[in-house]
Amino acid sequence: MNIPPIGTMSTPKMHAIEAGAIRDFAEALGLQYPAYYSQSQARTLGFQDVVAPPTFAITLQGHAVPGLDLPKAGLIHGEQSFKFGAPIVVHDTVSVVTQVIGTKARGPLTFLTLETVGTNQDQHWVFTSTSTIIASQEASS
Amino acid sequence: MTTPLTSVTHHVTQTDLVRYAGASHDFNPIHFDESIARQYGLPGIIAHGMFTMGLITRLLEPLLVQGYHVTEWSNRFRAMVPVNQTVIISGTCEETAPSTLAVSVTVTIQDHPKPALTGTITLSRAT
Numbered sequence: 001m002n003i004p005p006i007g008t009m010s011t012p013k014m015h016a017i018e019a020g021a022i023r024d025f026a027e028a029l030g031l032q033y034p035a036y037y038s039q040s041q042a043r044t045l046g047f048q049d050v051v052a053p054p055t056f057a058i059t060l061q062g063h064a065v066p067g068l069d070l071p072k073a074g075l076i077h078g079e080q081s082f083k084f085g086a087p088i089v090v091h092d093t094v095s096v097v098t099q100v101i102g103t104k105a106r107g108p109l110t111f112l113t114l115e116t117v118g119t120n121q122d123q124h125w126v127f128t129s130t131s132t133i134i135a136s137q138e139a140s141s
Numbered sequence: 142m143t144t145p146l147t148s149v150t151h152h153v154t155q156t157d158l159v160r161y162a163g164a165s166h167d168f169n170p171i172h173f174d175e176s177i178a179r180q181y182g183l184p185g186i187i188a189h190g191m192f193t194m195g196l197i198t199r200l201l202e203p204l205l206v207q208g209y210h211v212t213e214w215s216n217r218f219r220a221m222v223p224v225n226q227t228v229i230i231s232g233t234c235e236e237t238a239p240s241t242l243a244v245s246v247t248v249t250i251q252d253h254p255k256p257a258l259t260g261t262i263t264l265s266r267a268t
Contacts, residue, residue, distance in 0.1 A: 021164075024160075024163065024164040025164040025165065025195075027160070027164070028157070028160040028161045028163070028164035028165070028192075028195075029161070029192070029195040029196055029198060029199070030151070030196070030199060031198055031199060031202065032199075032202060033198075033202050033205050033206065035205075045208075046208070046267075053195070053198050054198060054211045054214060055191060055194055055195040055198065055214075058165065058191050059164075059165050059166060072169075074181050074182075076218070077190040077191070077218055078217065078218060079215070079216070079217045079218065080190065080191070080194060080215070080216055080218070081213070081214060081215035081216070082211075082213065082214045082215075083212065083213050084210070084211055084212055084213070084214075087210070
């Protein structure tokens, strides 16, 4: 396991937002809000096109953070928060960067906090995701 | 005034988790391969935390159809959700400012006293 210093940031990764990916995600959660499935219904509801469910943002990640090496399993997702700006809609291209914003050790546990920020093709902020991940030394060995 | 939202009950199957793995591109095998999950000291397959969090969107859908959208959402994962368990998603809703709602949500596993997830969600709509 290796955690680089706070502030270490990935390069941006571009994500083309596709209707099929949104539909699959919404169906996997059993969602029924029509704007996740239908362009015409999304427009009626005030969106430019089919819109992504809030937690779809977790699928939008930056490239790997340089120097970040976590065990492949045995990680615990401890906390997750999102802030949302402009809606994420089909045909958007979202540029996403991930950076280390916090790290602390408590006994055998390491807490790592990553912040991921998405910006669309119009340079509008679309989301900030903050994830706290807990790794145990046992998992890293 | 705080009002309860209509709670959502969902039985988590292995099929759900395979579908969510595919849809989210999270292929950590502890979410669909029982023997690997046991190798990592787990009692068996467990749900993705983000699957459980995503299910909460169902609780919010009656608000979405009223024109609200989520502006902030924070939660803490407090316990793992094993496959083949039933989760109960319940929440309350309070109007904290004109056209702004604060939802407090709890996910519990049926017959377990401790919550698996607790969180707060802020929604707003154009006035």
